Amino acid sequence: MSEEGWLDTLTWGLSGTSALAMMVGGVVPYIPQYLEIKRTENPEGFSLYVFGHWFELPLLFQSIIMNIAMMMIISLCVSIRNKGQLVHGKEHVFTDFDYDYFWEWTDVQSYVEFMMTFSTMGCLLMYVFIDSIVFVETAGFVSVLTEAMLAVPQFYKNFVSKSTFGMSRQMVLMWLMGDTFKTIYFFLRSAPLQFFICGCLQIFIDIAVLGQCFIYRKKNSHLIN
Secondary structure, eight states, rough: OHHHHHHHHHHHHHHHHHHHHHHTTTTTTTTHHHHHHHHHTTTTTTTTTTOOOSSSGGGGHHHHHHHHHHHHHHHHHHHHHHHOOSSSSOOOGGGGGGGGGEEEESHHHHHHHHHHHHHHHHHHHHHHTTOOOOHHHHHHHHHHHHHHHHTTTHHHHHHHHTTTTTTTTHHHHHHHHHHHHHHHHHHTEEEEOHHHHHHHHHHHHHHHHHHHHHHHHHHHHHHHH
């Protein structure tokens, strides 16, 4: 095989590996958090508002896998919360349409129903306005920005409780590594500028969450003891 052929094969291999890493890499950080929640049977340190969507076409399968993984964690958290209640109060479900308990429902089915409703409405809107450049570009930007804000609910939860107890540090470290890889991936592929900017924003938020582990370390030690 000629030198040019080897280079083409290497380029193809790296491209395929990068695409595969982007597809499954987003799920990996949640494995230690899932195991932590299962081990301690305490979901309070993890924010159920941590979820997101990716935008590039090669990451379609990653988005599907990501949502399935998040539903698994939500199912575990809801199960443990319900089991830990000494007195079972009123159930809160999606069809109550009670804003005060949005994303704080007491059954997994409500989360699935909301995601199905949200996805259906999104698909219908995209079908109707598919020829509108403004709508498509806006939808794409909102998707990328939502992904960039992935760790903000976790940051806010830590800030309110002044503790990172129950949150997996391995998860946040993997967030940081994955987001760094993703941002470099966007840069090398000459993706639109908003991809790179949102990637940098995501790295900054990841570092901020890691900083909370250091800032609240004394309270964490007290809770552990």
